[in-house]
Amino acid sequence: MDDLLADFIEETREMLEAIGSEIVAWEANPADRARLDAIFRFVHTVKGNCGFFDFPRLEKLSHAAEDALADVRKGRREADSQLVTAVLAIVDRISDMITAIEAGQELAEGGDEALIAALEAGAETAPMVGQSPAPARPADSVTTSTAAPSSAPRSIRLPVELLDRVMSGVSDMVLARNDLAHRLKEAGNQPTVDGPFERLSSILTNVRDAITRMRMQRIETLYTAIPRLVRDLSADLGKQVMVDLEGGEVELDREMIEMMRDPLTHIIRNAIDHGFEPPAERLKNGKREIGLLSIAARQAGNKISIVISDDGRGLDEERIAAKAVSTDIITKAQRSKMSREEILDLIFAAGFSTAEEVSSVSGRGVGMDVVRDNLEKVGGEIQVSSQPGEGTRFYLQIPLTLSIIAGLTLKAGGQRFVLPQSYVEEIVRLRGDKGVIEDMGDTSLVTFREQRVHMISLADVLGVKAEVPRENANLLMLRLASGDLYALAVDQVQSSSDIVVKPLPPAIMSCGIYCGTTLLDDGQPILLLDVPNIAQEYGLMSETRALSAQVLIDGKPTVERPLDRAMLFSKLDGHKRLVRLGLVKRIETISAAAIDRSGRECRAVVDGEILPVIGIDEGASLDGSVRLLRLTDGSSEVLHAVGSVEDAVDLANELVAVDEPDPLIEAVTLIEGESIALIDSHKLFAIHGALPRQAASKTCQLPDSDWAKTILAPLVEAAGYTPAFDADADIVITLDAVESLPTAKPVIALRSAPDDQVEPSQRNSSIYRYDRERLISALRDASKGEAA
Amino acid sequence: MSELLVLAVIAGKRCAFCASDVGSVIEAGVIAPVPRAPRHVVGITALRSQAMTVIDCRTVIAEDPSIYPCDSHLAVIEVAGHSYALQVDKIDDIATAQSGIAPVPGGSGKHWNRVCKGMLETDRGPALLIDVEQVVAGIEQKSVKAA
Structure with missing residues (x-):
């Protein structure tokens, strides 16, 4: 309903605006039939609409005006100036009411009857003039009270072509200003001219902003x-x-x-x-x-x-x-x-x-x-x-707008061009490095962020000769809206600036590689390159996009093998291993005590998550801290204990599959003359991968003492529990408790007295508070019980 | 009858443009070439901060325009909202037409027929009246073929 009401108000407003001039013309010539019809249609429409919306006053007014005008149309009555004035008063009143309705207010009562009475044939004009504030021109009194709060912005309607003309005129002015600025610069410092020119410049900038906004909707x-x-x-x-x-x-x-x-x-x-x-x-x-x-x-x-x-x-x-x-x-x-x-x-x-x-x-x-x-x-x-x-x-x-864009000026074959900056993802300068560009048949590929990207030379596109050898070119990495990436090699990248794009004539558009022209600050015309079209011409658009990430090498689609990198590390036993770098999330250092080696598989708690640990041989002794590679396939994670982390290396040499008893070895490759085994990423996660389990959710209730807070709490934390001092924990640790707690939760009872000072029965039922090993294993047992 | 004409020489022949077609005659500034454009398009240039396309009229008419030397004046015309600057051998003078347009007896040749409306007499002798829209349209047709 609100929408409909808004539509009604909007429509009535538009009609009021439209008949504004009709009313004036009718006033000048009451016999003008066309004007009369227009006004009649207006009151008729208003009457119809407000019947639907239940605005009885509005309906009554428009109805009365309609009746009077209908009489005139049928020739039963003359359109004298008194009638005109009365109808105009009603139209004004309708306008005020609409304003009031829009503002959600009620228009002041009264006056309607007088307005309607004034329509009557032969009615005196005098009372209308006489009744000072209310009916004669209710607009005066009412608008001040109702229109003021809503303060509808004054607006005019303009043909769009006129706006476009003004817009293009201002664009031309900007270009002329740029030209003049260039000439002034050439002529040197002229204080008498420079000041006013600066002022002109800033005014023009303001005007351009205003005009741009004029076209806004x-x-x-x-x-x-x-x-x-x-x-x-x-x-x-x-x-x-x-x-x-x-x-x-x-x-x-x-x-x-x-x-x-x-x-x-x-x-x-x-x-x-x-x-x-x-x-x-x-x-x-x-x-x-x-x-x-x-x-x-x-x-x-x-x-x-x-x-x-x-x-x-x-x-x-x-x-x-x-x-x-x-x-x-x-x-x-x-x-x-x-x-x-x-x-x-x-x-x-x-x-x-x-x-x-x-x-x-x-x-x-x-x-x-x-x-x-x-x-x-x-x-x-x-x-x-x-x-x-x-x-x-x-x-x-x-x-925001089509006609002014941020452009990047570049040079190819001795000529300047501009392209929309929005496409440019990155600018890469080649410094004569060999091996960055690979020729695959007629196609050149460039390695960018570990991806082979199709490279086009702008000079080739234009059919001109590049001035800079390919190895030293500047590459614009262009990202199309479709997500496709390609590299455009240019001789030189110059500057970026806002450009006013002008259309090109058909003869030049037909080349298919330009989409507009603009003038640079020095007044020289320059062509705007059509980035998507160039891509299309070289078949780099969407249809081939699925392949663009996986470049064809040797005719077979493969994942980028030469780009693989690996982390070289020594295991705890000193053997060197490689693991693909993409798997390595980070390197963790944790205390050896935090690794649970009780089960078939080792586990450790890192950042509150329980993760499997591999790379620890059974029986190997661990002390102090252990370094772990945290490996992930995106969802599951595995920790690999390492003696030392050596370096990240390229897997440049051939991977030789070997018949190893260790299922985790994928192949062997040469790294700096040494043959080193590469860990099979797939098997690694197939066998050991586990989704990280939240360990931190388990809380352990500690006795409320300073000893517990300062000495016990860190130990409990290292074992993967969050220490708590309230009764709402998963497991409970007591110290020197006289009687057992009435709880179903696992309880670990600690005592202050060392083992050799207590009865043997006590020795088993409680743990000496400095017996670290028993305490940790008790915590683990409790956690297993909890998990079950 | 007393129409003003701009006399020019195109591919060695005396031609005329209607003065009303020609916005101005400019001294050619720097013309930036347009790689891969149809060969009629010499490039783009700017006049009073307005970019326009420079077209070599002689390529529309003659097979090999390079044998005709040209001076640095360009005739600026506007067709379908786009500004073009026409390159000719030479812009000569302003003259008054002394006759109506008449067909050239026996035609003026394959290429010429396409771009001229006919001939008329001036105080400098007869001249072929160039139809600028045809010059541009002809170029457009050719460029479409090229594309």
């Missing part, structure tokens, strides 16, 4: 259609969805608003069609019957982020993967190596659509790939995250 304009869309769709699909719209006041270039409309609609359609469960299923899963779709817009710097989240069933990783495999987007082998994020990302792949049946709502051939492409075209990006059963979130990021 609230994102609300996008939001208005959403509730209806959601209502219709959810009704069609038998779902119940509530919309929560946030950040409607965020402003965006109107072109961007138009660009956003389709992607937003598409994501909403998908969410309602695939995301939300039917109400019954939601109830079964312990969710509210009504799903919540929330859309929030925020401005961060010169970007707008829009988050669209639903609390539906979330994206189905398995189904997406299966679909991607069946549509040949990825192979089964690739699928097995992909993380959940990578799989979810597949929904943006070309030719992907999860709907099993094509429904009328979504799945009409346009998929998320189109959404991503469209966003990418305007320099935006989209990401998805989803928790099974909890919902899905789409993150959209778009630039």
Whole structure:
């Protein structure tokens, strides 16, 4: 209802604005039929609408005006100036009422009847003028009281083309200013000119900001259609969805608003069609019957982020993967190596659509790939995250405006070009290093952050000759919105600045590698490179993306073997071993006492987690502290006891499989002339891996004494317990207790007297408080009992 | 009839532009080449802070434009919202048309027919009237083929 009311107010406002000029014209010429009709339509519409909303006063006023105007239209009455004045008074009154309704206030009573009476044929004009404050021009008195608090901003309507013209005029002024600045600099210091020029410059900057804002529209304009869309769709699909719209006041270039409309609609359609469960299923899963779709817009710097989240069933990783495999987007082998994020990302792949049946709502051939492409075209990006059963979130990021972007100037083949900075992930300067660039056939690969990335030379793209040898080039690591990464080799990287992008004529656009032009500060024109198009031309876009992380070597897709690095260490027995560096989380040092060697497998507590320990030979004596490599496969963890950690090394030489009795050895390789065994990562976790168990959750109640706090507590802590001094602990330690506690919890009884000073029966039932070994083993036994 | 014309020499032939088509005649500044552009596009240049595309008219007409030397003046025209600067052999003078447009008896040749509206008389003798939109359109067609 509130929305409808807002619509009503908005509509009436617009009509009031539109007939504003009609009223004036009608006043000048009451016989003007066209004006009369326009005003008649207005009061007629208002009458119809307010009947629906139950505004009896508004209805009565508009009805009276309608009647009077209808008489005029039918020729039963002359439109004399008295009638005109009376109708105008009513129109003004309607305007005031609308303002009052919007502000949620009641318009002051009274005066309506007088206004209506004034419409009567032959009514005296005198009383209207005579009744001073109330009816004649109620606007005067009323607006001051009602309009003031709402203080509706004064606004005007302008044709969009005019705005665009002003915008481009200001852009040109900026360019002319830059040109002038350059010339002034060349002419040297001229205090009489420089001061005013500075001033002109700063004014122009202000004006440009203001103009840019003039083109801004609230994102609300996008939001208005959403509730209806959601209502219709959810009704069609038998779902119940509530919309929560946030950040409607965020402003965006109107072109961007138009660009956003389709992607937003598409994501909403998908969410309602695939995301939300039917109400019954939601109830079964312990969710509210009504799903919540929330859309929030925020401005961060010169970007707008829009988050669209639903609390539906979330994206189905398995189904997406299966679909991607069946549509040949990825192979089964690739699928097995992909993380959940990578799989979810597949929904943006070309030719992907999860709907099993094509429904009328979504799945009409346009998929998320189109959404991503469209966003990418305007320099935006989209990401998805989803928790099974909890919902899905789409993150959209778009630039505030299209026409001014941050550009990076670079040089290739002796000529300058500019490209949008937003693509540049990193700039890498090659310093003549050999072996950084590998030629695979006609393709050049460069190693960047342990990844082989396709490298294109901008000079080759342009068909010119590079001035800098390839080994010394500057590489721009360009990240496309699709997530693809490629390297663009250029001769020189110059500077970054805000550029005003101008369109190119068709003849140059047809080259396919430029998307605009701009003028540099020195007045020279420069071309803006079309980063996605260049990537496309070289086949580096989405279709090949699944392969981009795994480069083809020797014709076989393999994981990057030459890039493997390993940690070289000595075991406790002095033997050297290698373990892949990716597994090493960190190096821990713990006290030997904290390693539990009582069971078949050793365990230790690190950071409150119980982890398996390997690398300790049975019977080996440990004292002092032990260094451990904390290895992880992402979820499970294993600690490997080491004598010393040597270094991180490259696995540059061949890995030779060996027939070793030790199942943990994968192969042997040469490291600096020494043959060293590499630990088999897979078997390591298959045999020993364990999900970290929270040990810290166990508490141990200690006797309330200084001895317990200062001497016993650290010991208990080292054994993996959190010391506590209240009764709510998992196990209890008592000291010199006379009688046993009435508790089902494991109790460790300590006594102050040494073993040789007590009765043999006491010797077994309690432990001498400095008998560390017995105390620790008692704690372990207690913890095992607890676990069982 | 008394229309003003800008006389120019293109590929060694006397031609005329309607003065109303030509926004201005500029001295060529630095022209930045556009790698991979169609060969008619000489590059881009800036006039009073406005970028424009420089087009060599002679490539539209002659097979080998390099045999015709050219001076540094460019005729600025605007087609479909884009500014172009036309490179010719020489910009000559302003003249008044002394006749209406008449077809060239027997045509003016394959390339010329495409870009000229006909001939007209001036006080300097007859000149071919160049249709600037055709010059640009012709270039566009060719560039599409090239792409």
